[in-house]
Amino acid sequence: MGPREIAFQALLEIYGGRYPKGALWQTHGELFSTLSPRDRSLAIRIIKGVLEEDRILTQLLRSLTKEKATRLDKRVELLLKIGLYQIHFLQKIPPHAAVDETVAIGKKRISQRACGFVNWCLREAIRLKEAGSLHIEAEKTGPKAYPRWLISHLERVLGKQDTMAYLREEGLKDYLALRTNPMKISRDELQGILSHLGIWWEKGRLTPHAVIIKRKDLGLIKAPVLEKGLAQVQSEASQLAVLLLSPKPGECILDLCSGLGTKALYMAQLMENRGVIYCVDKDYKRLKVLLKESQRLGIKIIKPLVLDITKELTSIKINFSKILLDAPCSNLGALHRKPELKLHMHPKRIDALSKLQLEMLSAAKKLLAQNGMMLYTTCTISLEENQENIKRLLGMDRALDIMDLRDFDPIIPNHMVDPFGFGRMIPHVHRTDGFFYALIKNRERSSYDQDCAILTCRKLFEA
Structure with a gap:
């Protein structure tokens, strides 16, 4: 498949509700591996461009078809958006070449009849553009046409001025x-x-x-x-999370929601490949990738464990002095590289994620040794998923304290810490992904008496 057809396949899945985990070239690795670097760049640019300019492309479709684009077959609608994006936003691609390539995908993936309609629409778009007759209404919902609810949600956290600056960030x-x-x-x-x-x-x-x-x-x-x-x-915000936990050679660390293990690999390197890191995730395929990558790098201290944190974490009846919980979140700190979020994210989804995160925090705290530390991180700037969740956790367990990250300067400068001691990264200010950090300390004895010894852990997990 060529870059446009791969873009079509990926966008079909995204618009259909399949949310990509990680980067597009990781989620669709086999497809992207067949492309040259230049073609892969084109495929990714089309995917992200169509998602970013979705509302403008929908306006163009309505102007061309004289009806709501939602009445079209979803595959035809998507194919037209891919063609229109190339015609209006990719100046280096000859318009007629964009039409021919797009129509060819339609013949292969949809039907001959659909191709005639796609061909007419795109050539009409070229004619109207050259004549200066195809007008797009000014967006009324804010930079890059983000949904109104999302703009309001961000304004509650950042204020109006910083929200506009973030959404305009290119x-x-x-x-x-x-x-x-x-x-x-x-x-x-x-x-x-x-x-x-x-x-x-x-x-x-x-x-x-x-x-x-x-x-x-x-x-x-x-x-x-x-x-x-x-x-x-690895983004600098993600690297900073590892530095705040401060892993040392010989330690035993629990990494929850490890995913592909970018943070775990960094911890292992800082630990000089001495100690043990137990990487927990319920996605077997992602842990398999992590294990393969750790073996390739010669890292021997990573031990993957497939578990659902909210249901099965109690099977680990030992203490950890350091726990990292990088919880699944709304990713609102990464809008600049995840344009598909504005299609799939909504307030009810954020509420559901907030509840899931609190369940994970509640399960993880039971494994925290006396005077042990747990770092809770997300790549979102949503209050519900960050500060408010930590306040709920402290209300549930009086033995937990928040460590003021202002005491961790210069690892994290004081201007990146709020008055409550939480760390915050704002994308357009700090030039990295938006991130939240809360370092939690347990003052009392853990629910379990067994401390985390490397040999004990190895027997437990390999049994």
Whole structure:
């Protein structure tokens, strides 16, 4: 399949309600692996562009068809949006080439009859655009046409001015952060390699192992950097979470909701491959990817465990001095790279996530040793999922305290900590994903008497 057909396939799944876990090239890895770096870049640009400009493209469809776009067959509607996006937003693609390629997908994936309609609509769009007769109404709901409820939700947290600044932010999606593997290379050495390859870079501003590059250069560093295990893609906000937990060689750490294990791999490197990290997730496939990646990097201390945290965590009847809970969330701190959120996220979904997060916190605290620390993080800026959840947890268990992150300067500068001691990253201010950090300490004895010894844990999990 070509880049446009892969974009069509991915968008069919996203519009159909399948929410991609992680990056698009991870969720659809087999499809993207068949493309050249240039074609993969085009496919991702079409996918994200169609999602970002969904309302404008819907307006264009209504202008062309003289009826609501929702009356169209969903596959035809999507194909038209892909064609219109190329015609109106990708200036380097000749319009007639965009039409021909889009119609070819219709012949293969829909029907000959549908292709005639798609062909007419797109060629009419070109004619009207060249004549200056195709007008788009100004968006009334805010930057990039986000839903009204979402703008109101963000304004309650950030205020109107910062909400508008965040939603207007365009630059963040063009850059990404690399995290140096300190077991193999220093940041200065990585920067030297990037310079030798002719790749633009700048030193990370928030963490000691971060290097910022342009997203378009990711394909150029795959073989000389990523495949050799010299670095990994990880936002600075995510790196900071690991630094706040401060993993040390020889420790036994519980990583809940590990997913693909980006934070666990960083912890293992800081621990110099000594100790043990138990990575818990209910998604077997993601843990399998983590295990394969840890083996490739020569990391031997990661032990994956498939468990539903809210139902099965009580089977671990031992204490941990350090727990990381990176809970599933609304991802409202990553709108700049997850445009599909405005299709799938809604207030009821945020309420459901908030309840799930509190259940996870309640289950995890039972495994926290006396004077142990649990770091709760999300990549959202929603009050319901962050500050309000922590307040509910403290109301349920008086033995828990919040550690004031203002005492952790310079790991996290004081201007990134709110008056209650919680850490907050705001995308357009700190130039990274929006993140929330709460460090929780247990003053009393745990529910279980057995401390976390590496040998005991290994027997328990491998039994």
